Amino acid sequence: MLAVHFGAGNIGRGFIGSLLHQSGYEVCFVDVNREIVDLINERKSYSIGLADDSNEEIIVKNVYAIHSGDHPEQVMSAIAGADLVTTAVGPNVLPLIAGLIAEGLKQRMATGTKPLNVIACENMIGGSALLKKEVYSKLDEEELEKADEMVGFPNAAVDRIVPNQSHADPLKVVVEPFYEWAVDRSQVVGELRVAGMTLVDDLMPYIERKLYTVNTGHAVAAYFGYQAGYQTIDEAMADPKIQSLVKNTLQETGKLLVEKHGFNPEEHQKYIDTIIRRFVNPHISDDVTRVGRSPIRKLGPQDRLVSPAAQYITYLKEQPVSLAKGIAAALRYDYQEDPEAVQIQESIRQKGLENTIYEITQIPPESDLMKRIVGEYSHFAL
């Protein structure tokens, strides 16, 4: 069995590649990082360390890699013969890989009818659906009909904290022991069996619970932590003020999730407690600038800050207080090496705060939420 995985980065090697290998797949990584591609091909294996007291090491074997810029034809023929395609490249990169996937599917559909699932493992709602839309825009009528029969794009929620790595061995990746990979069963074609993957009938509760708890909590810890001058998430969480801001934010998203999806409140509190423990894992050092990366994406209307804030108002008929403060902290994120942070600061200078907030978040200009965010931003204090 062959799995083609786009993105041999932290989550690609540290999570998806590992589960695919354990499930008996040969894994073909597709990436644009020449150093990583060459090393994978030289060694045909890499090691994963578990970030806990065990020091356990897992060796992932039976892997190779293709540089998609140098050898697009090899990527296409790998997709034509693959049993599964997955991605972990970042939401903004999905449109950039859609062309290669479409070409691979064309080859595949010209010579056979074997079903194929394509799963985007990105932190977003509807990642595979977005990829499908991009891929479909490159197919003609006849190919679209065949793709409808043969190709599934099930959405997914993936959870495992994999920080940026700094080991002597550039392929090594240290990951937390916890992981979850939930996939929408209704969009799967043919058979899909991966060890550690859970097929679910309704993905929405899973993806919203994950994004609005793990990623909302993570994002506010990063943005508050950055404002306070901390380097890493565990340092930020050791500050009682920040820890309590993060917990208050997760009470708000928790109230929304319980109301919207009917989660048991006690069970949900346990879920929150587990996540807080994951953030303070002493074996992981996760930079606030990794967790806060791409603030325009994170402030998007469907993402981890603005979506739960807007839904909180809809479902609970109240204004969110902590989420508004978290959004204000994200707007103040001015890390010079993050192009999106630089862009936000430039936009605030040129167009003003309210126009910038509206452009990025779509929060209506005269709304109470807008006023609250502007107030928090203007008198920002932790």
Ligand SMILES: NC(=O)c1ccc[n+]([C@@H]2O[C@H](COP(=O)([O-])OP(=O)(O)OC[C@H]3O[C@@H](n4cnc5c(N)ncnc54)[C@H](O)[C@@H]3O)[C@@H](O)[C@H]2O)c1
């Ligand atoms: N790291 C985590 O804790 C974590 C957990 C869950 C989900 N995710 C999600 O997984 C995705 C990847 O995150 P990451 O932390 O692994 O990032 P990363 O930067 O470590 O990995 C991304 C990889 O994609 C590659 N890439 C970029 N453009 C490409 C292209 N055009 N074609 C092929 N490869 C390309 C990069 O070279 C890199 O190796 C993101 O959507 C992220 O939200 C990350």
Ligand SMILES: O=P(O)(O)OC[C@@H](O)[C@@H](O)[C@H](O)[C@H](O)CO
């Ligand atoms: O990957 P991002 O930029 O969407 O979010 C940063 C982190 O919150 C994220 O990577 C988490 O570590 C991960 O989602 C945990 O499952």
